Amino acid sequence: MVKCLRVGLHRSTMAMWIQAQQLQGEALHQMQALYGQHFPIEVRHYLAQWIECQLWDSVELDNPAEEAKAKRLLDNLVAELQRKAQLQGGEDGFLLKIKLGHYANQLKSTYDRCPLELVRCIKHILHSEQRLVQEATNASCGSGGQAMDSLSQRHQQINQAFEELRLATQETENELRKLQHSQEYFIIQYQENMRIQAQLSSLSSLPPAERTQRETTLQSKRATVETWLTREASTLQKYRLDLSEQHQKTLVLLRKQQTLILDEELIQWKRRQQLAGNGGPHEGGLDVLQSWCEKLADLIWQNRQQIRRCEHLTQQLPLPGPMEELLSKLNADITDIISALVTSTFIIEKQPPQVLKTQTKFAATVRLLVGGKLNVHMNPPQVKAVIVSEQQAKALLKNESTHSESSGEILNNNCVMEYHQATGTLSAHFRNMSLKRIKRSDRRGAESVTEEKFTVLFESQFSVGGNELVFHVKTLSLPVVVIVHGSQDNNATATVLWDNAFAEPGRVPFIVPDKVLWPQLCEALDMKYKAEMHSGRGLSEDNMVFLAQKAFTSSSNNPEDSRNMTISWAQFNRESLPGRNFTFWQWFDGVVELMKKHLKPHWNDGAILGFVNKQQAQDMLLSKPNGTFLLRFSDSEIGGITIAWVAENPNKQGERLVWNLLPYTTKDFSIRSLADRISDLNHLLFLYPDRPKDEVFAKYYTPPLSKAVDGYVKPQIKQVVPEFTTPKSEPSGGTPTFMDQTPSPSVSHPNNFGVYPSMSHTMLDADGDFDLEDTMDVARHVEELLRRPMANQWSSQQS
Template sequence: MAQWCQLQLLESKYLEQVDQLYDDSFPMDIRQYLSKWIESIDWENVAVQDSLATVRFHDLLAQLDDQHSRFSLENNFLLQHNIRKIKRNLQDHFQEDPVHMAMIISRNLKEEQKILTNRENTQTSMVLEKQKLDNKYMFMHVRFAIYLIQHVYLTYEHDFKENTLKNRGEGFILSVGDHLFTGICVSGIEVVGQLAEVLNMAEAVLSDLISEELAEWKKRQQISCIGGPPNACLDQLQNWFTAVAESLQQVRQQLKELQELEQKYTYDNDPIKQQKGFLEGRALALFRNLLEHSLVVERQPCMPTHPQRPLVLKTQVQFTVKLRFLVKLQEFNYQLKVKALFDKDVTEKKGFRKFNILGTNTKVMNMEESNGSLAAEFRHLQLKEQKVAGNRTNEGPLIVTEELHCICFESELNQSGLELKLETISLPIVVISNVSQLPSGWASILWYNMLTSEPKNLKFFLSPPAASWGQLSEVLSWQFSSVTKRGLNEEQLSMLADKLLGENPEGLIPWTKFCKKSFPFWLWIEAILDLIKRHLLSLWNDGCILGFVSKEREKALLTGKCPGTFLLRFSESSRDGAITFTWVEHDLYGESPVFHAVEPYTKKELSAVSLPDIIRTYKVMAAENIPENPLRFLYPDIPKDKSFGKYYARASEASEPMDVESSSSTGYMKTELISVSEVHPSRLQDNMMPMSPDVFGELKRSVAPVLQCWTKDIDAAVSKTSPLVFKKVY
């Protein structure tokens, strides 16, 4: 399969890496349209030969011409336009330096291959691990089958010889007895050896399951809880646990049958009689160990009102939690009664709050109809704080959103002489009493699950460790990808790294800097997330918002762009989340870029008018000039109506008047809310000075290239009045 085709089959997190390889200088459209031709060329060789690079550059332009012709036959005007534009851009960028283009293509192809290799290695590793375990189970079952065959043979041989001896005389017994007993003894030794080997294999598999597979699943669950990839493989883990349990049950059953055989016949130094007790004890110990680790929290405590923020619970608000028993045997159905307890066996901490669990805190585990798993789900639990005398405000060492608690689940199993206590524990939770504490509580959950896997480390925030940027950057991106269709790209993360680390890019980020300063970094991110979810979701998903761009980087991006090119970024100074746009103009002579940024729009303003409509109607007014919209192209060079047109508000249909006999005219003029920025006249004084014809002619010639970038459309006459919302321009 072609490399480009393989890339398109990857998961979204890998596709985001591919997306970052391409920009305006060499857009992904070329890679898509000319994928076969591009992959047929040795670009690494082309990149070191000037003459060959020139040839390949013109070959690529010819390929684009062919593609344009195909679109012409299909009457696809839009794609024809895009191809022409791409060709012009390539000529502008690489006409004088085709080697640079070859280097870009060569680099991108190598990076694409790395992405594919990383994906394959990850997948291969998972497959090999699964195969390794599956092979162990297969080998264990083969060994058990050998044991069964040997046991059947021994039983048959014993019964045959016993009956033979009964029917023969004493002389015969004396002549063949030694030979018979020798055969039985050898068979007994082989049976014991085979059985011990089965238990050895079961112990090795069980060790892998508990110390590796189960531990890795729990770590993946932690990652999933804080926005990472969804946690899977629990069904596979259940299959493995169940397979080992069934094998151990069979071993125990065969040991019982050996006991019956022993009652029929035994002799001195019988290996079965000598080893049976030890084997029974070992099989039972393995079975107990397996069951003790089989009770897991399948779905961590979570309020249904905030499904993407598990482990933060509000008092007197219902939450759910689900458990599963990984040994799915029919004999355990309806046999396990699970009870939920709050902070069980937790050493009391001075000043920490105490809570009671309200609602039905006991459930019986049964096999679900949907997938047959042995599970119990608590749906209507609530927490209520225990009132204590006095004021505890200053008694505790931590604020309430740093207090970690846990919910313990316990059960008992009594079956076939097996008495067993089962217990598992939730991940640490934060309990809040007001929804305003949710962002800070979620920050604690992020920090804990990012840095530790100890489920009972409830004193974590007494001395919280610092985080590296590598750890935090991935978690930050998950916060966006879990609620939108886009995570954060490298450039956005780079801006956030500079904001947090400053001049020490290799430094560690302390908890206090992340969430406890007067203007916490996390609460700024949280406010932006809320802004996106409420007002900017579609624009963010479509990639219209660069978002996290420093002012210095913003100027670098807009420099050299056509006047009226603008980008959208989040305000760095707004605690409640706000978005602004910055556009570029040129000075009088078209030489130096001039940048303007509008006062950021908050949630309150975006609730009244959507951002696309603000961009559509935005005006700049200076002195007595006619207000005009300076926004023309979304960075890098996309006409604003193409980017935002589908989001513009449509004119609403007029409602029917109550008096059908009256005139259709209401007598009112329609209004529209628009944003206007007033520019101080002093900023335009150079433009307003009188000029001689010679100076004007020279000015006209100097600004002609700049004027070509402006569209020539004229705003249609507006026959309605518009309330003005004045915004500052910086």
Template sequence: MALWMQISQQLPNLSNQTLMELYPDSFPIDVRHYLANWIEEQRWEDFDTDSLEQEPQARRLLEQMVELLQEVAFHNPNVVEKVKLQHISRNMSTFQTQPLQLVRTVRDILRRERLLLRQAAMPPFTQMPTPINGTTLTSREVNTSDLDTLVLKVLDIQSCRQQIHQLQEELNWEKQEAEPMQGQNDLDPKHADQVTKQTRIAQLEYKYQECAKKRVQLLQEAMCSLEQCQTRLIHRIKSWRWEQLRSTIGLAFDDNLLPLQTWCEQLLGVNGNLRQELMLVKRDHGSVEQFHLLEENLSHLLQLLIHSSLVVEKQPPQVIKTQSKFSSTVRYLLGEKVAPGKPVLLKAQIITETQARNLGQGVIPTENVGELINSTAILEHNTASKSTCATFRNMSIRKIKRADRKGSESVTEEKFALLFTTEIVITGCESPYCVQTISLPVVIIVHGSQENNAMATVIWDCAFSEPNRIPFVVPERVPWSQMSEALSSKFMSEVQTSRGLDRYNLHCLAQKIFDKLEISEDFNKMPVSWAQFNKEVLPGRTFTFWQWFEGVIDLTKKCLKAYWTEGLIFGFIGKQHLHVILQNKPNGTFLLRFSDSEIGGITIAYVDVCENGGRKIQNIQPFTKKDLDSAGLGDRIRDIKCIKYVYPDMPKNEVFKKYFTVPSAPNPDGYLPFKLTTVVDPEPGSATASITPQPVSLDPIYSIQTPTSLPGGPAAFAQPYPVNASMPSQDDLYPPMLYPAESMRPDPQDHMELEDFLSTLNKL
């Protein structure tokens, strides 16, 4: 009822002529007023008014409307209104033979009302927003307004045609009446009637000619509006595909195709109405060149709309391994308009980048570059979702034919695509249409070891391709500012976190990819090449930047998501920055950073005491996914005694307490449970971490640790099983930074605990 409340406020401002056009005699304004709530609750736009199959549903709506009017009349205390409503309800039965005409009438009224409200709300000289490429993209309201305006123009053409028909009937009658009067004497007293008749005929002929001109003019205007509206639609479909591509790196993407489907269906209906009106114009005025051009333009728009309505709703994986199953779903936005009878079969095939490029030139690929099994599917309509889709559930690439590669190009840089083709017959169209669409670019591999490099190709393509590009052209270099946005989006998307990479993280990544350690340098405008991203290995390493970065993503996603989201992991930080922020912090202050030297590793950098009493920054050997699977990061941080404060100054036990593991309960078979404890080797020049199984008594408070050496030697436990026994790389062990010696007095409490421990050991 919200629409009627708004439109009723505008009624005093409308002319009588506008009101008569808005609410015709067949549907008086009284019906709109008394049944406003019920009318706005019905789904008038869902009807296909050209489908006789929907007549029963429309007839049920008519019966409900008549019953509601009679009920309103019965309860109305005003006798005049009661009689009027009863009269209206009886007249509504005229729709009984054509119930779909009722749907058309109500739908047109609602469209006109929405248009009037938008025009009333729009200030003078308001222009439509003009975003990229000068085309309106995503505003659903603007699209509805355009469609409503277009539909109203078609209604004006139909109204003009009906008016011409009435004028023609009146002319025929007047001319028939005037024939007996011709040849009468001018002195005849009936001569005046003859003059009146001739004047009347001349007036009708003038009106007829004016109305015919208006009809052709409206037809031309509607054609222009249809072309503009369809251009926006096709641009929006292309934008939807591009946004789908960009979603690979985590950018927002609304995958709902129903608004675009409704838009397609309405434009198809308008095209059909205009073709019908054009046929009637040609019948009334003859086939002239002007009408022939309009007919050709309509046919071209129809063909373009039918071809543009096939989209890949669910893309195949962009990295496909041969001999592996994968799926894809193709949707036809004009599915409800497909002629019934013969099933529509879609076929998929693999095409190369060159073949995809040639599709734009109208060249159909003939060479088969790959063997694809389960490559056909039937286009099926789902009534619940109102979608018409072909789902390829178990496709698999048996083998692939590679192209000749240039220079150092690898197989993981070669792009393919899936081409989907079918032949469709649209209701109301005589000949079938050959329709096709292609998937996003895919990289085909034969072994899992190629997946990382193949994904780099996909990421570069999805992050840096331009809309409406030639398949599948990408730049060789991009600004670091653009690269950093892509890395942060991909990180957040894969880890499924709301926390992205901050400017410190991104600056560290720039230092790494450019091999520049300057902490103050601005990298935003520096170009990053594909080779720097995933062709050239990092200095002193055996892996590329992307291989290292993807390893960090994988570790964070599988083991560190909660820590990262809460901001407990600093992440990416350069050497200079690390020393700057830790140099004045107390001993035991630490932060968590991703390893520079190991793929998928996280290390702990902390402030430690030197032999001469000064301080240095140590880095514990990185923990990998395998390490964290055996003992979580929270437990490891709890066990390591030399770290006390999370940067900047938070006690670690308070911050990480919720990540500590609760001691295991005793086993029912009598075995004592054990736990793994992380120990850092404090020998000079080393900073390694190991874990040791530690027996746990039935009362965990009295667990016993047995040292293998007296104080002064390595603090290891009995039966050590180190997980990270190797020495850390030099890049994780930064050169110690020495500062003035501090007083390092032993803690008396530590001495007492040691005496108690030795006493217990002697008793054993």
């Protein structure tokens, strides 16, 4: 069986297509509607296994550099279709062979110049099928008495409401037709009455005897018709009033459904999108929202057209009563509803980067969720992007500013919305924007430039219904912090993280609380950490206790002590930690950067305890055999990690001490990896609590050096801790070198053609206290080493 790797597909091969074919009713109709000339359903059927096993989700649709990957997928799809066609034989297979070959040529012709559109189309199909199958599965589970999750229940509630609205709209359509037919018959009878009246008026020219007879007949007939007209006029009035009441009830249902979708589901999607900026789960679900918004648009438009027809009928046959006022209010209400829908569904699908560096290219995508349904693409609107300050954003939302003032200049800030027929999406992809300059406002108090928030405003104008309604739509991006140098990235990220984590829906731009509960911040830090590690292993409760001790300068080991404490923005990233020249966030972010760049596999393996202070490390190690070590983050240095181990005191027999190595940083690991450094130090035997170090780190060791190339022997860098080495003479009687006392239990090392020079004793002591200014970092050691001539203990070959 072929293993399917497509993201999000966790079923066996072809299982999705098999289940999709078993859909019933409206779900089956929706599934079938996914296919057409842009992608024939026959291709999906005969290549189901192949399609479901491709990495469609790995292609970034908004990245032009991904076009080559998309082109390979297109070529492979065409080749697979052609291969499938050639396999068809016999009388029954002849027509299929021709059809599949035709589809291969058709897809090649359609997508050869725009292969990303093919990927967009297939991704939309697969995700839609998955959603339909999941909804059908949940529904069947519910009918069997099993509890559905809250998401499925909400979706079922929305779908049921749509069915009610569909039936109500169909009912008013039927009643409207009856009214129209009744009114048309009434007008015919009214015309008949007018004809009788005319005949009566013309009787004066007839002889008296004949006139009397004819007059009696016509008057009797007129009386009958007028009685019917009087009765029918009352009936028509009642029909009209009943119909307006039905429309009012439908509008109430429409408002309720629209509120549920726009004020709950769409707001939740936007909230998930904001949390994704902190590393939360990818927002997803936009196609589902679009399908709901399109259904709303369709139903609203149908009801609006019905109300317009009612108005026409009223104008055609005025009758006494309040109908004109009722219909005028209905028309205003339905226009308000559709206006709210259109303006609310102009959304940012892909946010601009929230830390925005000037003179740097960036991208964003905006989308109109109802654009395809309202045929906006027939006259594609243009979208403009401008950057505005927090104060300007407030004025825009209060309607105090009708024109968009800018706080900077964005290059390539105009884009036409494109309609993608395969997915039914109308969107504008800004691929090459760049912030040329920024105009900052006066800052308050201790606020720095990295605390100042801006936003990218996207705006457009378009009409629907043949210019019947004109919409001016605007939407604001998530807050962005503008920087001019990479050194500002750390503090800007803190502003963004705090805003994303603690912003309330519907807030005034861009107000956030100055203080939050400590567990709330822990949740945000954990989300960020897990995202950077690409792992489910986030921050444990013990890690949170350590961080609380650091943030609040507390010594408590009880997690309950910090549960009700609050931490302010100033404590988070404005005030330095006691005795340090950096803030809590700067320390934490340094850890994240170090782990992300160099130590991610070791964290995910559980090899790094990390969040342990010096005293805790000492207490933990003194209860273990000599040679036991652990890895913890440095308290004194941003982005540093140190090795602590227990060993005998070389100056006092029988005494055991915990030693701490000078912290490593990103610069050190760019020269030699953590695993290789641990391998070099043979006095390190067991990773706390009792795991042999090679069992944990051997898979990350660098393989032994290869033989000499072009007559040269490549030197090897090796780490040495002088206090834990003893001199050992070369077999040939050459110059002695430092070698470790104890060989590594299971890994043998080749002869080393170069080692670090002996480290100064000031770099290491039993308490792990270092004077960083009096020592050289590892990078400078390496530079010094490589500038030296080859010593006589190095092997050499003739050039």
